Structures are given as C-alpha cells and as structure tokens.
Amino acid sequence: MKISVLTLFPHMFAGPMGESIIGRAVDNNLLELNLMNIRDYTKNKHKKVDDYPYGGGAGMVMQADPIFNALESIDTKNSRIIYMTPKGKVFNQDLAIEFSKEEHLVFLCGHYEGVDQRVIDHWVTDEVSIGDYVLTGGELPAMVMIDSIARMIPGVLGQKVSYMDESIYSGLLEYPHYTRPSEYRGMLVPEVLLSGNHKKIEQWRMDKSLEITREKRPDLYKKYKKL
Ligand SMILES: C[S@@+](CC[C@H](N)C(=O)[O-])C[C@H]1O[C@@H](n2cnc3c(N)ncnc32)[C@H](O)[C@@H]1O
Missing domain, CATH: 3.40.1280.10 (SPOUT methyltransferase, trefoil knot domain)
Incomplete structure (x- = not known):
C-alpha cells in the first residue's frame, strides 16, 4: 500500500x-x-x-x-x-x-x-x-x-498475531493477558492459563471477553449478542 x-x-x-x-x-x-x-x-x-x-x-x-x-x-x-x-x-x-x-x-x-x-x-x-x-x-x-x-496490511503483524482476534474487530473487548512470572508480589496468574488445556483456556478467554465487554462497553455487548 x-x-x-x-x-x-x-x-x-x-x-x-x-x-x-x-x-x-x-x-x-x-x-x-x-x-x-x-x-x-x-x-x-x-x-x-x-x-x-x-x-x-x-x-x-x-x-x-x-x-x-x-x-x-x-x-x-x-x-x-x-x-x-x-x-x-x-x-x-x-x-x-x-x-x-x-x-x-x-x-x-x-x-x-x-x-x-x-x-x-x-x-x-x-x-x-x-x-x-x-x-x-x-x-x-x-x-x-x-x-x-x-497493521491490517498482510505481513505487517507477525504471523501468529491476528488483528481479527483483537478488541473491537472481533466484536468484543479482549480478555486479560499475563506473562512470566506466574506469581508476582503475591498476585497469581489464573490457574487455567497454566494448565496446558487449550479448550479450557479458550473457554476462559471467551468468558472473560464477554464479562469485560458487558461491564465496560454495554453497547458493544448488546450488538454482539444480537448477531
Ligand atoms: C484547530 S483545527 C481547525 C478546526 C476548525 N476550525 C473547526 O472548527 O472545525 C486545525 C486542523 O486540525 C485537524 N484536526 C483537529 N481536530 C481534529 C479531529 N478531531 N480529527 C481530525 N482532524 C482534526 C484538522 O486537519 C484541522 O484542519
């Protein structure tokens, strides 16, 4: 472009x-x-x-x-x-x-x-x-x-990063992210993210996305639910 x-x-x-x-x-x-x-x-x-x-x-x-x-x-x-x-x-x-x-x-x-x-x-x-x-x-x-x-031009974001999964584009706000260490100043990373169970992780992320969107952007949440 x-x-x-x-x-x-x-x-x-x-x-x-x-x-x-x-x-x-x-x-x-x-x-x-x-x-x-x-x-x-x-x-x-x-x-x-x-x-x-x-x-x-x-x-x-x-x-x-x-x-x-x-x-x-x-x-x-x-x-x-x-x-x-x-x-x-x-x-x-x-x-x-x-x-x-x-x-x-x-x-x-x-x-x-x-x-x-x-x-x-x-x-x-x-x-x-x-x-x-x-x-x-x-x-x-x-x-x-x-x-x-x-950032939407093919090849601009790394291969594994998809703008389609991100906030707004997906219709929802994104789930929370965590990185190492798994415990920081007594605060723990949610257990499920350490489980290696991809199905459960996906479900947790979807639940969190829905929860956050409903709380912070009820307008988007309503639109998403109607789709
Ligand atoms: C001080 S502004 C001019 C505002 C103009 N007199 C008016 O009342 O609509 C100067 C320039 O900043 C840009 N600009 C200011 N606010 C903007 C906005 N919210 N979105 C896009 N461009 C903006 C525009 O290019 C504009 O010509």
Missing part, C-alpha cells in the same frame, strides 16, 4: 512512523510512506501557505494553491483523498478495514482554521475525524489512522 501525506510538518511523522511495527513495515516495503511538505509547493518567494479568512474572523486559512500543486504532482487516480477534520465522519475499525483495502491513500493535514473549502470541494473523497475534540493539526489524527490501517 502507498500512503501520501500532505503536511506542513513532515518531521512530526519521523518518530511514530519510523519505529516498531510501522517502521518495519516501511523498511520491508509493505508500506510506502510519501511525506510531502506543502510548503515546498508554494510559488511565492516567502513560501507562505496561509492567509486571512474572507469575511474576517480569527485565525488563518491554508491556501488552495500549494495544496492543489502538491496533489497535481502525484498520481491520484485510484486514490482516496482524506482530509482530517473534526467535521468529518468519526473514524472507527470498520473505516480502517475499508481503507486498508485501497491501493493509495492521501492524507491532507490541516492546521490553523483548516484549509480553503475549494480544496475539499475539488479533491477530497473523505472527511474524517478521530473524535469529538479539536486538535491543533491533522498530523496526529493522520498518524492514528495510518497506524490502525497499516
């Missing part, structure tokens, strides 16, 4: 997108990450990317021209162009699954008051929010989405 990101702050992606599972996915060419600095696509000598809003009011608006130039410099055929915005559809696992099937995703990160509406009208296929709160820029939301989408 290829992901292009249009941002004024490409260096923000270096850490989160360069480490651990996502970093390895990039190193192993499972994910191609194309970071584009919108400022590089300005035609004015001061590399100005924003201006005052027509009609007045506080804050600055990102201008259309550098963003149009940046988008015209890449192949956007067969691409979803996603504008990160609190006005968008709220991101969830179903949307992550849908986006993970695409060939090319383009993330447009806003800043200040956001981007000139003509960019959205002309280019954007999806307006997406990561939740009902306002952040200073679209970079963190884009990284949240890229992380959750990229």
Whole structure:
C-alpha cells in the first residue's frame, strides 16, 4: 500500500512512523510512506501557505494553491483523498478495514482554521475525524489512522498475531493477558492459563471477553449478542 501525506510538518511523522511495527513495515516495503511538505509547493518567494479568512474572523486559512500543486504532482487516480477534520465522519475499525483495502491513500493535514473549502470541494473523497475534540493539526489524527490501517496490511503483524482476534474487530473487548512470572508480589496468574488445556483456556478467554465487554462497553455487548 502507498500512503501520501500532505503536511506542513513532515518531521512530526519521523518518530511514530519510523519505529516498531510501522517502521518495519516501511523498511520491508509493505508500506510506502510519501511525506510531502506543502510548503515546498508554494510559488511565492516567502513560501507562505496561509492567509486571512474572507469575511474576517480569527485565525488563518491554508491556501488552495500549494495544496492543489502538491496533489497535481502525484498520481491520484485510484486514490482516496482524506482530509482530517473534526467535521468529518468519526473514524472507527470498520473505516480502517475499508481503507486498508485501497491501493493509495492521501492524507491532507490541516492546521490553523483548516484549509480553503475549494480544496475539499475539488479533491477530497473523505472527511474524517478521530473524535469529538479539536486538535491543533491533522498530523496526529493522520498518524492514528495510518497506524490502525497499516497493521491490517498482510505481513505487517507477525504471523501468529491476528488483528481479527483483537478488541473491537472481533466484536468484543479482549480478555486479560499475563506473562512470566506466574506469581508476582503475591498476585497469581489464573490457574487455567497454566494448565496446558487449550479448550479450557479458550473457554476462559471467551468468558472473560464477554464479562469485560458487558461491564465496560454495554453497547458493544448488546450488538454482539444480537448477531
Ligand atoms: C484547530 S483545527 C481547525 C478546526 C476548525 N476550525 C473547526 O472548527 O472545525 C486545525 C486542523 O486540525 C485537524 N484536526 C483537529 N481536530 C481534529 C479531529 N478531531 N480529527 C481530525 N482532524 C482534526 C484538522 O486537519 C484541522 O484542519
């Protein structure tokens, strides 16, 4: 999968997108990450990317021209162009699954008051929010989405790890995990997990998943029970 990101702050992606599972996915060419600095696509000598809003009011608006130039410099055929915005559809696992099937995703990160509406009208296929709160820029939301989408690309997670068994995707919240030692400061690992009896372990995990989901997310529990 290829992901292009249009941002004024490409260096923000270096850490989160360069480490651990996502970093390895990039190193192993499972994910191609194309970071584009919108400022590089300005035609004015001061590399100005924003201006005052027509009609007045506080804050600055990102201008259309550098963003149009940046988008015209890449192949956007067969691409979803996603504008990160609190006005968008709220991101969830179903949307992550849908986006993970695409060939090319383009993330447009806003800043200040956001981007000139003509960019959205002309280019954007999806307006997406990561939740009902306002952040200073679209970079963190884009990284949240890229992380959750990229881990579903075949080969990105280790062979034994399946995202399908995890919380939300499975329809339930996941059971608790324990690792060595079996006793820590007097706290014991549940006996069944040490038994080697896979059938019983599976049953225990399912019971715990149901119990935790019913307690913490009654909405998910009801939905799961109806299936
Ligand atoms: C300060 S916000 C602009 C908010 C905008 N004036 C409004 O009221 O809808 C600056 C940028 O941060 C990003 N952003 C902020 N909150 C977000 C959220 N919850 N989800 C996705 N992007 C967000 C968007 O790219 C937005 O253009």
